[in-house]
Amino acid sequence: MAAYTLLRPRRGLSLLCIIATLSFGVIFMLWYGMNSDRDYIHPILTQLIPAGHCACQTSTTFQCSTCLSCPETGLQHDDTAPGWTFEYARDGRNEALDQQQCKAAFPGLFEDIARGGKFWSQHGGLSTAELDTIPVQLGMARAFISNGELYVVAARSKGEDHRRKILGTLSSIHRALAADPERASRRDIEFVFSVEDKVEDVTNPDWPVWVFSRTPNEEGVWLMPDFSFWAWDNPNNYIGPYDQVVDRIRRLDIPWAEKKPQLVWRGKPSFAPKLRRALIEAARGKPWGDVKQVDWSTGENVLKMEDHCHYMFIAHVEGRSYSASLKYRQACNSVIVAHKLQFIQHHHYLLVADGPNQNYVEVERDFSDLADKIEPLVNDTERARLIANNSVTTFRERYLTSAAKACYWRSLLDGYAGVWNSTVEQWSESTQRERGLRYESFVLLETPKMFQFDAAATQAWQG
Structure with missing residues (x-):
C-alpha cells in the first residue's frame, strides 16, 4: 500500500509532462504553420492554423446603383x-x-x-x-x-x-x-x-x-x-509612381498569344497563411500553376511587377488586410483571378465577376474551385483574352488613370x-x-x- 502511494504522484507527474510536451508541440506547429515561408507544409497543418487577421468565411458583396453591370x-x-x-x-x-x-x-x-x-x-x-x-x-x-x-x-x-x-x-x-x-x-x-x-x-x-x-x-x-x-518604395523593391509603373508595363507587356497559359503568384505565405497556403496547395502540381513563395533576403522566386504580365492569369490574394498590389496586376493585359474579397478599396465597385463586362475571375476564399474556374479558360484562351481586355479597358485605361x-x-x-x-x-x-x-x-x-x-x-x- 505504501509503495502504491509513492507511485501515484510519479504517474501524475509523468502524465502532466506528457500533456505539457504535447501542448508545446501543438503550439509550436501552429506557430510554425503561421510564420513559415517555406514552399510546403503539410496540408493538415494548413487546415489547423487559425485564420488570424483573415476572416476567411466572410467576403464583400457589392449592391451598387451605378456599377458596370447595372x-x-x-x-x-x-x-x-x-x-x-x-x-x-x-x-x-x-x-x-x-x-x-x-x-x-x-x-x-x-x-x-x-x-x-x-x-x-x-x-x-x-x-x-x-x-x-x-x-x-x-x-x-x-x-x-x-x-x-x-x-x-x-x-x-x-x-x-x-x-x-x-x-x-x-x-x-x-x-x-x-x-x-x-x-x-x-x-x-x-x-x-x-x-x-x-x-x-x-x-x-x-x-x-x-x-x-x-x-x-x-x-x-x-x-x-x-x-x-x-x-x-519599399526596402526590397523600388516601384515608383503608379502611372510610371503603368507606362513601364505597357512598354514591356507581350502579345496575348505569347503569354504563358499559366496562373502566376509570388508572395510571402506568412502574411496571410490560411489564404495564401490554400492558393499554393490548390495550384500545386497543376500544369497551369506557377505559384511560389518568395524569399526577399535571397531573391528566390522574386518576379518584377512587369514580368507578371507575361502570364495569361495572375492571382490576387489579400494579406492581413487589403492588398495594394491589385492595381498593378490590373495594369497587365492578363486575367486577374481573385478570391472573394473581404476588404473594399475605392475602385472595387467596378469589379465584375460574370456577364459581358466580366473583368476578373472570382473564386472561393479557400480556392476550392480554382481548378474549375481556371481550366476552362486555359482550354479557351480566346474567352480568357476577352476578360483580360475588359480589365484593361475598365481599369488601366479608365478607372485607375490619373484623371480618375x-x-x-x-x-x-x-x-x-x-x-x-x-x-x-x-x-x-x-x-x-x-x-x-x-x-x-x-x-x-x-x-x-x-x-x-x-x-x-x-x-x-x-x-
Missing part, C-alpha cells in the same frame, strides 16, 4: 456633359476634368462616397466636435482645407513607413486641389485620415476617418485612394463637405497662432519633425 452604365454618356466623352489617350492624364466631366467619365467610381454621405446624413452630419473625439494615433493625421489650400494640423508616424504614406496621401490631395477648376469656390472642411492597413489598427469604425480600405460593417469611415497611387484618381479625390471632398456642419478656423484664439501648417511648408520639414507633428507647436517654434 442599367445605369449609360451614365458614361451623361447629358450634363453633352458632346464630350472620355478618351483614354487624350484624357487619361488630365487631372483637371471638371465635375460634370468626372461624372460622365467615371460612373460607379463614387459609390462609396455616396454611401458615406448617406450614412452621416442619417446620423446628423459631421462637425468639429466629432473630430475632436478622435485620437490622432500613430499612422494618422488631421488636416483641413480652407480657401482651396491644404493645411496640416497634426500627424503621427511610428517610422519612415508611416511618414511616407502620410506624405503620399497629403500630396495626392494637394495635386487634386491644384488641378481643381472649382478650387476657388470649394467649401472649407476638416478631416482625419489613417494610413494603417486596417481600421481597427488605430481607430474606431464608427468615426468618420478617411481610410484606404474597409470591411462591409465599417460604415462610419470614408474610402480614399491608397498612398501608392502617389508612389511606393483626381476626380475621386475631389468627389470625396465634395461628398464629405455635403455633411460637414462646421466652419473651419485657420486661426486659434486660444494660442493666438494659425491652427495648421500649409502643405507646402509641411513637406519641407525635417524628417524627425514630421514624426510627432503638431501645428501649434511648430508655429510657436517659428514665432
Whole structure:
C-alpha cells in the first residue's frame, strides 16, 4: 500500500509532462504553420492554423446603383456633359476634368462616397466636435482645407513607413486641389485620415476617418485612394509612381498569344497563411500553376511587377488586410483571378465577376474551385483574352488613370463637405497662432519633425 502511494504522484507527474510536451508541440506547429515561408507544409497543418487577421468565411458583396453591370452604365454618356466623352489617350492624364466631366467619365467610381454621405446624413452630419473625439494615433493625421489650400494640423508616424504614406496621401490631395477648376469656390472642411492597413489598427469604425480600405460593417469611415497611387518604395523593391509603373508595363507587356497559359503568384505565405497556403496547395502540381513563395533576403522566386504580365492569369490574394498590389496586376493585359474579397478599396465597385463586362475571375476564399474556374479558360484562351481586355479597358485605361484618381479625390471632398456642419478656423484664439501648417511648408520639414507633428507647436517654434 505504501509503495502504491509513492507511485501515484510519479504517474501524475509523468502524465502532466506528457500533456505539457504535447501542448508545446501543438503550439509550436501552429506557430510554425503561421510564420513559415517555406514552399510546403503539410496540408493538415494548413487546415489547423487559425485564420488570424483573415476572416476567411466572410467576403464583400457589392449592391451598387451605378456599377458596370447595372442599367445605369449609360451614365458614361451623361447629358450634363453633352458632346464630350472620355478618351483614354487624350484624357487619361488630365487631372483637371471638371465635375460634370468626372461624372460622365467615371460612373460607379463614387459609390462609396455616396454611401458615406448617406450614412452621416442619417446620423446628423459631421462637425468639429466629432473630430475632436478622435485620437490622432500613430499612422494618422488631421488636416483641413480652407480657401482651396491644404493645411496640416497634426500627424503621427511610428517610422519612415508611416511618414511616407502620410506624405503620399497629403500630396495626392494637394495635386487634386491644384488641378481643381472649382478650387476657388470649394467649401472649407476638416478631416482625419489613417494610413494603417486596417481600421481597427488605430481607430474606431464608427468615426468618420478617411481610410484606404474597409470591411462591409465599417460604415462610419470614408474610402480614399491608397498612398501608392502617389508612389511606393519599399526596402526590397523600388516601384515608383503608379502611372510610371503603368507606362513601364505597357512598354514591356507581350502579345496575348505569347503569354504563358499559366496562373502566376509570388508572395510571402506568412502574411496571410490560411489564404495564401490554400492558393499554393490548390495550384500545386497543376500544369497551369506557377505559384511560389518568395524569399526577399535571397531573391528566390522574386518576379518584377512587369514580368507578371507575361502570364495569361495572375492571382490576387489579400494579406492581413487589403492588398495594394491589385492595381498593378490590373495594369497587365492578363486575367486577374481573385478570391472573394473581404476588404473594399475605392475602385472595387467596378469589379465584375460574370456577364459581358466580366473583368476578373472570382473564386472561393479557400480556392476550392480554382481548378474549375481556371481550366476552362486555359482550354479557351480566346474567352480568357476577352476578360483580360475588359480589365484593361475598365481599369488601366479608365478607372485607375490619373484623371480618375483626381476626380475621386475631389468627389470625396465634395461628398464629405455635403455633411460637414462646421466652419473651419485657420486661426486659434486660444494660442493666438494659425491652427495648421500649409502643405507646402509641411513637406519641407525635417524628417524627425514630421514624426510627432503638431501645428501649434511648430508655429510657436517659428514665432
